[in-house]
Amino acid sequence: MIDQYYVGIIGIMCLDLFIAVAAISAFRYLHGVLAGVNTTAELSKKDNFAFGISFAGGALALALIVAAAVGGEPSHSLISEGINVSIYAVMGIILLKLGTLINDKAIFHRFSLKEQIDQQNISAGIVQAANFLALGIIIQSTIHWVETETWEGLGSVVLVFMAAQILLLLITRLRSRIYMQRHNGKRLQDALQAGNPALAIRYAGHIIATALGVSAAANLVTYLQDAPWLAATNWFVVSLGIALLITVLSLLARRIILFGIDTVEEVDEQQNIGVAFIEAIIFISIALILNPLMAMLDTLL
Secondary structure, X not given: OXXXXXXXXXXXXXXXXXXHHHHHHHHHHHHHXXXXXXXXXXXXXXXXXXXXXXXXXXXXXXXXXXXXXXXXXXXXXXXXXXXXXXXXXXXXXXXXXXXXXXXXXXXXXXXXXXXXXXXXXXXXXXXXXXXXXXXXXXXXXHHHHOOOOOHHHHHHHHHHXXXXXXXXXXXXXXXXXXXXXXXXXXXXXXXXXXXXXXXXXXXXXXXXXXXXXXXXXXXXXXXXXXXXXXXXXXXHHHHHHHHHHHHHHHHHXXXXXOOOOOHHHHHHHOOOHHHHHHHHHHHHHHHHHHHHHHHHHHHHO
């Protein structure tokens, strides 16, 4: 009996790994089809680094989603395990591609990220990869939040996904407002379109930190199976508060950590990717530290 149990677990592990690899492979080809390009040609013949960066972000995001789906107790049979994980893998691909469209048409509406990636704009590739990764983190935390890896949790995942898009839009507009104030009305999107990878790296850090903040919000919001709309709304409100807290704390930490360095001059003007990476890591570090603190706060409430 024990031998059969372990054989079953090993079988489920192999099945989950197969589905994960198949999903990422499918994502690669779908990514190319929707972009209207041949992925092999883009990656190996044209050496389109922007496309490679964008795809890498999407692949990692999809891996996070599949990892959440295979977490917890394994199903009682290979068939049910395969169905559940496959459903979430397909949903992950669909939501990530939907996120691409929203990112291209609404969040970055002044230029086409797709066209800029085709033109090998590395800044656009970094922005798209960051958006993918942020969505992967958010969807992963949502799957854990609903406390089920079956298809019954799909509705709540989609609700939080849509709320997260609004939050990412707000944070992007905040970064754009900060850039305009620093540069006499000039636009962040124009600078990214012109190809400033340092700006894209800083933006990526802020967006990923926001996603980690959304994940931290799950510690403070109870999932309501009978009222998913209310639960998603509560999560959005708490996530917004945490995202703003991360922004404020990160700006204060940057003043201390990068004391004596003009980050506007270095990142915005000189395209210093080293300083940009430090700024990005400051955002992400603050978010990572807040996550266990939110869990600790939940135990006290």
